[in-house]
Amino acid sequence: MIPAQFEYARPSSVQEAVRALAEAGEDAKVLAGGQSLIPMLRMRLAVPSTVIDLGGVSDMRGVRDDGDALAIGAMTTYADVIRDPMVREHAPLVVQATETVADRQVRHMGTFGGALAHADPAGDMPSVALALDMMFDIEGPGGRRAVPAGEFFVDYFTSALSPDEILVSVRVPKLPGWGTHYEKFNRVAQAWAIVGVAAAVRRSGDTIEKARIALTNMGPTPVRARGVEEALAGAPATAEALASAAARADEGTAPTGDVSASSEYRSYLATVLTRRAVAAAAGIPQDG
Numbered sequence: 001m002i003p004a005q006f007e008y009a010r011p012s013s014v015q016e017a018v019r020a021l022a023e024a025g026e027d028a029k030v031l032a033g034g035q036s037l038i039p040m041l042r043m044r045l046a047v048p049s050t051v052i053d054l055g056g057v058s059d060m061r062g063v064r065d066d067g068d069a070l071a072i073g074a075m076t077t078y079a080d081v082i083r084d085p086m087v088r089e090h091a092p093l094v095v096q097a098t099e100t101v102a103d104r105q106v107r108h109m110g111t112f113g114g115a116l117a118h119a120d121p122a123g124d125m126p127s128v129a130l131a132l133d134m135m136f137d138i139e140g141p142g143g144r145r146a147v148p149a150g151e152f153f154v155d156y157f158t159s160a161l162s163p164d165e166i167l168v169s170v171r172v173p174k175l176p177g178w179g180t181h182y183e184k185f186n187r188v189a190q191a192w193a194i195v196g197v198a199a200a201v202r203r204s205g206d207t208i209e210k211a212r213i214a215l216t217n218m219g220p221t222p223v224r225a226r227g228v229e230e231a232l233a234g235a236p237a238t239a240e241a242l243a244s245a246a247a248r249a250d251e252g253t254a255p256t257g258d259v260s261a262s263s264e265y266r267s268y269l270a271t272v273l274t275r276r277a278v279a280a281a282a283g284i285p286q287d288g
Contacts, residue, residue: 001044002042003041003044006051007049008051008053009052009053010052014059014139017054017057018139018140018141018164018165018166020050021163021165022141024052025049026163026164027047027048028050028163029048029050030054031051032113033077033114033115035102035109035110036118036120037051054075060073060074060076060169061080062076063081063086063087068173069135069172070086070090070091070171070172071169071170071172072112072113072171073168074114074116074168074169074170075114076112077109077111078098078101078115079108081095081098081112082095087172090174090175091175092180093131093132093181093182093198094132097128097184097196097198098112098124101125112125112170113168113169116129116167118157119152119153120157121153121156121220121221122193122216122217123216124182124216126149126222127196127198128182128214129152129222130153130214131200131213131214131224132172132175132200132212133148133150133173134149134170134173135148135170135171135173136160136167136170136171138168139166139168140162140165140166147160150224155221156221175202178202179200179202179280180200180201180281181199181277182196182199182277183196184196184197184273185273187260193217194260195218195255195261195273196215196216197213197216197276198214199211199277199280200212201232201281203237207235207237208232208233208234208237208241209233209234210232211228211233211278212229213225213229213274213278215249215270218253218255218266219254219255223252223253225248225251226251226252227249227252228248228249228278232278237282237283238284239279239284239285242275242284245278246271246272249270249271249273250267253267253270
């Protein structure tokens with residue numbers, strides 16, 4: 001199909017983008033990589049008055065060292081995130097999950113911030129953001145504010161972004177001494193996750209000190225598996241303790257049933273994938 005007619009703006013700075021968004025009104029749409037918005041425009045599922053293209057805002061691209069965190073510009077492509085040496089060193093979970101997103105063509109166009117702002121519960125980045133306690137830098141007419149990942153995702157395709165705000169960058173904490181892993185189950189390569197698990201684990205000898213577990217596609221937003229985290233805190237780093245903790249993976253979740261999987265199957269997958277993800281992150285041998 002052909003999109004409905006709309007006005008087009010291509011600002012060159014964050015400030016220009018915020019002004020353009022304010023002038024366009026609430027039915028404007030922000031274009032990042034376009035991997036989600038362009039199909040919606042073509043099917044007329046989105047009919048904005050104005051499309052504001054952030055492709056000309058160079059300040060929103062790239063990765064920089066921010067002390068205890070890495071600041072990733074919202075317009076940085078998946079491919080650039082994967083290749084960046086600082087991300088590979090300090091945030092391997094981000095790299096691993098990003099490498100599972102779609103195909104090479106999408107990863108060269110899709111953007112890190114665009115995926116997070118889209119707030120798709122089946123997307124890989126939101127659960128990774130939750131597991132790593134990322135911080136979102138948002139700019140609007142009133143200035144800049146920071147929102148933690150735990151408050152950013154509100155509902156299906158709904159984030160804490162106001163209609164007149166733009167996600168500028170995301171700060172990813174460095175986690176020295178932590179092991180991480182992303183486990184994903186999908187029917188075919190390059191497809192959305194039926195269920196995914198992002199795990200970050202800190203060990204002290206034969207004991208798990210702390211774990212952060214976030215689930216993909218187990219509700220209207222990414223979900224922290226608090227029951228698993230509680231069970232793992234102070235637990236021995238053994239397959240038996242892990243299996244017992246992973247059995248609590250679906251506590252507090254609200255998985256839906258669809259053509260890909262029933263809600264019961266998603267709950268089962270959450271348990272299996274949590275066990276695998278934590279085992280890999282913590283270095284716990286598994287039989288299968």
